[in-house]
Amino acid sequence: xxxxxxxxxxxxxxxxxxxxxxxxxxxxxxxxxxxxxxxxxxxxxxxxxxxxxxxxxxxxxxxxxxxxxxxxxxxxxxxx
Numbered sequence: 001x002x003x004x005x006x007x008x009x010x011x012x013x014x015x016x017x018x019x020x021x022x023x024x025x026x027x028x029x030x031x032x033x034x035x036x037x038x039x040x041x042x043x044x045x046x047x048x049x050x051x052x053x054x055x056x057x058x059x060x061x062x063x064x065x066x067x068x069x070x071x072x073x074x075x076x077x078x079x080x
Contacts, residue, residue: 006031014048023048025060032067 006028013022025033037047048063055062 014045016049016052023060023063025063029064029067032071033063036067036070 006026008027009024010027010030011022011024012030013020015021033047034044037044040047042050048059051062051066052059
């Protein structure tokens with residue numbers, strides 16, 4: 001009935017400020033981050049770096065918020 005495979009946490013390594021770090025996010029968030037990076041013509045590391053520089057809270061929370069804000073923006077465009 002419900003397909004919750006996208007809720008499975010996946011850990012990915014990225015390089016921030018010259019250091020490797022691991023980020024755990026749900027599979028669905030990684031998929032949308034890759035799509036958003038592609039749309040911006042950026043590598044996923046570069047998009048994560050930009051979000052990391054702009055964040056005030058946790059990196060994983062900032063990444064989720066970025067995805068959510070973009071999905072909401074896209075949805076609003078559909079209903080405009």
